[in-house]
Amino acid sequence: MDARSLSIDGLPVPFDDGQTIMDASLAAGIFIPHLCHHPQFTPQGSCKLCTVRANGRYVSACTMPASEGMEVESNTPELNDKRRTMLQMLFVEGNHFCPSCEKSGDCLLQALAYELEMLGPHFPQFYPDRPVDASHPDVLLDFNRCILCELCVRASRDVDGKSVFALSGRGIGKHLIVNAESGRLADTDFSLADKAAHVCPVGVIIAKRRGFAVPIGQRRFDGEAISRRVDWLARRRADDEEEQ
Incomplete structure (x- = not known):
């Protein structure tokens, strides 16, 4: 049986049954920004930084199951701008003084x-x-x-x-x-x-x-x-x- 695959930013990415977009991307060495995801825990999509466009619809990469032929957009100016805004809100909501x-x-x-x-x-x-x-x-x-x-x-x-x-x-x-x-x-x-x-x-x-x-x-x-x-x-x- 041929391996099933989706595409992330135009690159073919194989996946196994039960994997999410995030699972498939990490296994393929493709980075999708995230904070609340951890490979040992059931995903819950808290931070929304991993939001991608899958077949034209906004979804959380850590909770969305991968499917055959799915076309995923992640590394785009629009999505990265939204992620940057979310990070800015996180920084001001708490006391994050890095030095x-x-x-x-x-x-x-x-x-x-x-x-x-x-x-x-x-x-x-x-x-x-x-x-x-x-x-x-x-x-x-x-x-x-x-x-x-x-x-x-x-x-x-x-x-x-x-x-x-x-x-x-x-x-x-x-x-x-x-x-x-x-x-x-x-x-x-x-x-x-x-x-x-x-x-x-x-x-x-x-x-x-x-x-x-x-x-x-x-x-x-x-x-x-x-x-x-x-x-x-x-x-x-x-x-x-x-x-x-």
Whole structure:
């Protein structure tokens, strides 16, 4: 039986039954911008950065099943402009000050901003008043950087079986919380060995006493653009801590 295929930006891409557009693209080494997708979790299409045009219709690449003969447009000026706007909104909605962040150089949000040539925030800063939780002996939580991707929520619930994290509120008031009566991470059974400790694409969940173990300039996206790290994005090692 001949392999089934779709096209992404005019390139033929094979796919297997059950794969999404994102699955097929990553397997083929084709980069589609995304933040909330992780190959180990069921996709849910939270961030919308992976929006593409499939047969003329806007869909999320991470949730849309691939189909024979499907024509997908991704790397177009129109779509990249929309993605850039979404990134600008994410940057002003939280406190993302890259020079002072331990995640700089290893942050998907920052790497995508470089990739999509985001030169400025464009919108007024929100400066939300969110807490920093340093109660846990091994982990610091900086809620100011949360982009509501829910990767830590899904990892803690589906992999660790603990449900340490959740999202609360609606609309502009939606925010990440810790599932403890006190709201403090120290009052949960969270561990640095948990999957949820290593999936945050930004700088919310930070291991203590490891700051700048990898110097700035030598981190994952310092030397190579995110679009050239499709191999890592496709496999995302179990601990999400691949040596650079």
